[in-house]
Every structure is written in structure tokens, then in C-alpha cells.
Amino acid sequence: MLVLPAELTHAGANACLRMLVQGLRAHANAEVWVDAAALSRFDSSALAVLLEFRRECQASGKQVRIRNLPSRLANLAALYGIAELLAPAQ
Numbered sequence: 001m002l003v004l005p006a007e008l009t010h011a012g013a014n015a016c017l018r019m020l021v022q023g024l025r026a027h028a029n030a031e032v033w034v035d036a037a038a039l040s041r042f043d044s045s046a047l048a049v050l051l052e053f054r055r056e057c058q059a060s061g062k063q064v065r066i067r068n069l070p071s072r073l074a075n076l077a078a079l080y081g082i083a084e085l086l087a088p089a090q
Contacts, residue, residue, distance in 0.1 A: 002023040039070055
């Protein structure tokens, strides 16, 4: 399982995406799990990172599953009309 950092803002977005993509390469499973439980400080860059990571997963034939998406981030995704793309795993 890949884990998002406590802070994911514009300043750290590229580094976080690189970390996620490296983790993706190490996963042999068809599903890649991302845990967002630690994520407490973020801006819209967090959405951009998750969407780009989703594209990377799809390009690799894998599906991303997100756990513990903060409600504020889910609300922001809904505001932008992309909530269904980041639907938390059940």
C-alpha cells in the first residue's frame, strides 16, 4: 500500500507524484492501494496528483484504490466534478 504524506500542496506535488509512480512500478497486483489517512494539509494540487497517478495506473493496466480520503478533499473533488474519479474504496 502506498501512503500519502501529511502535507500535499503545490510545493510538494511533484515529489509526491514521483514517489507514487515509483511505488506503482514495484506493485505486481492489478490494484494499487493508496492510503490518504495521514493527509491533513492539502490544496487542489492533491487532486492533480491523484488524477495523474490514476492515469499512470491506467496506462500500466492497473486500477488505483484510495482509502481514507479526507472529507474535505472529497468535497473539493465533488466541487470540481471529479468525485467519481477518486471514489474511495469500499
